[in-house]
Amino acid sequence: MQPSTIQALVFDVFGTVVDWRSGVARDAAAFLQRHGAKQTDGFAFADAWRRRYSPAMEEVRSGRRPFTRLDQLHRENLEAILPDFGLAATTLPEDELKWLNRAWHRLEPWPDAVAGLTRLKARYAIATLSNGNTSLMLNLARYAGLPWDAILGAEAAQAYKPAPQAYLRTLELLDLRPEQVCLVAAHNYDLTAARGHGLKTAFVARPLEFGPGQRTDLAPEQDWDWVAPDFRQLAELLGA
């Protein structure tokens, strides 16, 4: 497909642009050791934390809970899993809990991400369309050197993907028609929702997002408009 109608690329971020699992594991391991946890495997901690991510957002998506920013959901989930590692939020210093919760603001980009985004930005507007809140995305961009033109997504839309409003409000803020915007994501469910609203779609597999045993999203599950192994090659496909 020719990219000629596209004006802006919007990106899923956790997993697609940055390696959340390694970054969270790194800080969690240091935290667990520092506080004498009985279990100090940072990857196990990252995985436990991440398992509560989607259910927490589902409370908002279902309307059972008003929109609550991801930092707050992460904090509640953090407190919920600490006992599994032999710790309790009530006996830990508040600034230590804050520091660990902000591990999600300190994630490394995949090796191709910054060079690929820089190249894509020369031709297209690039923006986040992440479930992460605005300040989280801003801090992450400054940490990882991600050259976004704008930070859009869940908090701006007051809706978590894949709720329709997350995509539709992003189009409104960009003042673009659906076919002028392409979602770049490593997750088929996200692209499915975006396509349902008329956006163009680009799949970049991130087979290590969930670690060496990953079984999901290893390949495209539909005929997405573009499929590339990394952001540099996506730039090539998109003529950037």
Place this chain on the structure above:
Amino acid sequence: MQPSTIQALVFDVFGTVVDWRSGVARDAAAFLQRHGAKQTDGFAFADAWRRRYSPAMEEVRSGRRPFTRLDQLHRENLEAILPDFGLAATTLPEDELKWLNRAWHRLEPWPDAVAGLTRLKARYAIATLSNGNTSLMLNLARYAGLPWDAILGAEAAQAYKPAPQAYLRTLELLDLRPEQVCLVAAHNYDLTAARGHGLKTAFVARPLEFGPGQRTDLAPEQDWDWVAPDFRQLAELLGA
């Protein structure tokens, strides 16, 4: 004052960062000539257009009208002033009107702005806090090379400055306390409102914003936390 508590700088844009009058006048003059207007003074056109800016936003601030993005207000104001120049929106091609309305997306930065912002960005998060809508600010940033970390302001807040919500919602999105954020503006009224909500304040005079006859905002009208003649010297004052 020591800048040590500050985490983010938020910027007024029209007049403070970019020279709207010269940019609008340039495109308006070309437009007026192209369409055989009886009056082809681009600066007169820019001034007439700008005179309707604040009254149009006041309709929203007063609650008489729901939040409407600035591009739309600009378009209505454009159609309203065309007759003063011997033209009528109904007899002009739609793509020409769209092009002229987007003159506000194609404005030159003041000469110190890009270098100053780049330097400030190395130490502080920098974001817009403008009445311009998100897509306008995004396009302007790409046109003028403004290296924002985030585009915040009226559309994100659904409120026009100096309404309180414009400042308060921006703090929420940044997840910062008022004293951690400094507004940079060339307009005393904007700084007055920001200070009223506890933000820090920096005044940079732009004595040519309204042309050679400018009488307002030539000097600080309160003891703002910082006063600098341009963004480079502001960076110096703020230790960036």
